[in-house]
Amino acid sequence: MQWDLAEIRYEIRRRDREVHWEHVGRSPEEDRKTHCKNARGCRIDGMSDECTTAAQAFERLLAVDPPRLVEYEYREENVWGDKSPLLLESNPVYKKIPVLIHDGKPVCESLIIIQYIDEAWPHRAPLLPADPYARAQARFWADFVNKKVRLPYAYASHEFDSSPFQITPFTECGTRLWKLKGETQAAAKEEFIEILKLLESELGDKKYFGGDAFGFVDIALAPFVSWFYTYETCASFSIEEAAPKVVAWGKRCMERESVANAVSDPHKIYETVGIFKKTNGIE
Amino acid sequence: MASAAGEVRLIGAWPSPFVLRPRVALNLKGVEYEFLQEKFGEKSELLLRSNPVYKKIPVLLHHDKPVCESMIIVEYVDEVWATTGQAILPADPYERALHRFWAVYVDDKWFPSMFGIAKAETEEAKAESAEQAWAGLKLLEEAFEKLSKGKTFFGGDTIGYVDIALGAYLGWAKVIEQMTGLKLLDEEKTPLLAVWAERFCAHEAVKEVMPETEKLMEFAKMRLGK
Numbered sequence: 001m002q003w004d005l006a007e008i009r010y011e012i013r014r015r016d017r018e019v020h021w022e023h024v025g026r027s028p029e030e031d032r033k034t035h036c037k038n039a040r041g042c043r044i045d046g047m048s049d050e051c052t053t054a055a056q057a058f059e060r061l062l063a064v065d066p067p068r069l070v071e072y073e074y075r076e077e078n079v080w081g082d083k084s085p086l087l088l089e090s091n092p093v094y095k096k097i098p099v100l101i102h103d104g105k106p107v108c109e110s111l112i113i114i115q116y117i118d119e120a121w122p123h124r125a126p127l128l129p130a131d132p133y134a135r136a137q138a139r140f141w142a143d144f145v146n147k148k149v150r151l152p153y154a155y156a157s158h159e160f161d162s163s164p165f166q167i168t169p170f171t172e173c174g175t176r177l178w179k180l181k182g183e184t185q186a187a188a189k190e191e192f193i194e195i196l197k198l199l200e201s202e203l204g205d206k207k208y209f210g211g212d213a214f215g216f217v218d219i220a221l222a223p224f225v226s227w228f229y230t231y232e233t234c235a236s237f238s239i240e241e242a243a244p245k246v247v248a249w250g251k252r253c254m255e256r257e258s259v260a261n262a263v264s265d266p267h268k269i270y271e272t273v274g275i276f277k278k279t280n281g282i283e
Numbered sequence: 284m285a286s287a288a289g290e291v292r293l294i295g296a297w298p299s300p301f302v303l304r305p306r307v308a309l310n311l312k313g314v315e316y317e318f319l320q321e322k323f324g325e326k327s328e329l330l331l332r333s334n335p336v337y338k339k340i341p342v343l344l345h346h347d348k349p350v351c352e353s354m355i356i357v358e359y360v361d362e363v364w365a366t367t368g369q370a371i372l373p374a375d376p377y378e379r380a381l382h383r384f385w386a387v388y389v390d391d392k393w394f395p396s397m398f399g400i401a402k403a404e405t406e407e408a409k410a411e412s413a414e415q416a417w418a419g420l421k422l423l424e425e426a427f428e429k430l431s432k433g434k435t436f437f438g439g440d441t442i443g444y445v446d447i448a449l450g451a452y453l454g455w456a457k458v459i460e461q462m463t464g465l466k467l468l469d470e471e472k473t474p475l476l477a478v479w480a481e482r483f484c485a486h487e488a489v490k491e492v493m494p495e496t497e498k499l500m501e502f503a504k505m506r507l508g509k
Contacts, residue, residue: 093384093388093392093422102377105377107377107380107384108384109383109384109387112380112383112384112387113380115379115380115383116376116377116379116380119376119379120376120377132359132362132363133345133348133350133359135358135359135362136350136355136356136358136359139352139355139358140350140351140352140355143352143355144336198336
């Protein structure tokens, strides 16, 4: 699948007091100088283009909060062109981003990466609760966000496999909301509302899915919040009506500096989707 | 470690590879549990109540609190009974990430191709699915070499996370081999895995819960007949 999007490169220059990222524009020498002693050669291979599902997966990493005092080098992948040799070498099985490289060893699959970060730096703020039952629940819901509906077409579709991005059925359902029209879009809308209602019920009156602390499930879902505006506008429905608590939760997440700085602007996403649709002759 | 009666229950069905996974995990830890066999064709009230999101088995009920999704249950069992039996996931974070990665691969990529062989309606489609399944097994063979470090299982000396994830499908893999005449675990193509498969099925924690191929064949015919 070739997404012939207009090049939107974001200049990411955010300096958080605990987490630093280096834009690929820097020379390798400068990058090496900025390696923190804590990072021990930690790199994240990702990409900065706003309007992609890969960004969602990658953004999950950046939304890790509170910031973990781990410095890392961020390396942007030009996924509209050829995949870098480093990516192909680090993730030969899926050839997809994100990939975390720690001390030269690659870790793939965004939720696996988050658990790895939680376990490799255990003395920092935990992302998963301590209690095994609560952990099982957190894993269940993060997994739910990741793979709610296995549609046969997702496997049969050539698009699914050739894409450089980790497309999950959740995003796949969301994608149908903006890509399709008529009956098929209506079916996608119903499915999506069902997913939202389940999440609404799981969230309940908690501040975050993790309770008082922002955690694993919050990280899994937070990047999708920026897409709500696009879904609502393209499919003409109100997510707030279907899931007001989830929307309120989304706003609370966006108030967190690390999330706000990591995720894309909803209007920019909508704009980019518009450009993509136009370029590809989708109404 | 014996648990009080009723403390640990597992809702499942004997033919399901997904149900096999927590059973092996519980056996490895020596945890006693009550197996609640679901009736075919209808889902019990307890199942629907315990897993309202997916309404699927397996569901572990520990002190009546449900845990769903087979590999999540395995991890839960590993954590709750951490001090008994052998560890299912390794201690090192990087190795844990590798085990999780390959378990996800087995479910996301390999299982659909294996299942594709069974569902294939033409010889062509069957051959294509078989090629994909073999390609997947080759990757798993390499993973086995790396993770086992020359020992018997992906988990080393003892059954580990990936062993459980992949091993659970062995019963059905044999059924597919018999139905299609194709050899999935080929000693020539994937010699390490071929040996591993026999050892896994012969393991104490597995052999009493791994369904017999003939029984599974009968069950498959019955379901296909429907």
